[in-house]
Amino acid sequence: MFAQERQQIISNMLKEKSSIKVIEIAEALEVSESTIRRDLQEMEEKSLLMRTHGGAVGVDNRTNYEPSFLDKKDERKDKKIKIAEYASKMINDGDTVILDSGTTTLEIAKRITAKDVTIVTNSIDIAGELSSNDQIEVIVTGGSIRVSTRAMVGTITERMLKNFRVDKAFIGANGISIDDGVTTPNVTEAQTKKVMMNNAREVIVVADGSKFRNVSFSVICPVKAVSMIITSDEITEQEVQEYNEVGVEVITT
Structure with a gap:
């Protein structure tokens, strides 16, 4: 599966729920967690999501989303x-x-x-x-x-x-x-x-x-x-x- 395909699936997952974990995505897509972390980094750079400690949240939730000290x-x-x-x-x-x-x-x-x-x-x-x-x-x-x-x-x-x-x-x-x-x-x-x-x-x-x-x-x-x-x-x-x-x-x- 190409990166673009994975990232589209990740975007769809974030539309269904406010936050997702790296391990959850990796299991769903049957790829390594390091691959998912790279995908999340690329998506954050494109302002498609915001990374958190161990996962990500959708940009639509950013106004009242508060990353923890550990996240940051x-x-x-x-x-x-x-x-x-x-x-x-x-x-x-x-x-x-x-x-x-x-x-x-x-x-x-x-x-x-x-x-x-x-x-x-x-x-x-x-x-x-x-x-x-x-x-x-x-x-x-x-x-x-x-x-x-x-x-x-x-x-x-x-x-x-x-x-x-x-x-x-x-x-x-x-x-x-x-x-x-x-x-x-x-x-x-x-x-x-x-x-x-x-x-x-x-x-x-x-x-x-x-x-x-x-x-x-x-x-x-x-x-x-x-x-x-x-x-x-x-x-x-x-x-x-x-x-x-x-x-x-x-x-x-």
């Missing part, structure tokens, strides 16, 4: 590392910084070399990563932990965040669009991110190029509210120019 941890990791390398260099000695929960911001935390830095975070993973760094004071927000994203959110988190004014906030997002703004699937997480942004002098969104033109359910802010977007090199010069025209600097890594 190793996905496009090389892109995230390049973004993190650039972003971490923006953190200077003595800075106060909010690091939003997320896989890209976790990579930033791993690469901070500045001294006497204060980090405020709602991420249990970032807090753990930085806990042994004696050059960084870590303030953990507390709040309710969302199992899927490992982020602390809610009223307690927001109250804690409102006690601080920081130099920079690095914020993650699931969707970035000039028309629809910066978005994420969960309403509660969107609200937490808004509070982070409101208490920072400079707001930097860190998200790889796959997030551009995506629109998730909950609006965090219009793109004009962002100081800078650090992303990967998949976006075009024309797209960069479009964001520059609305006053947002876009850095590609």
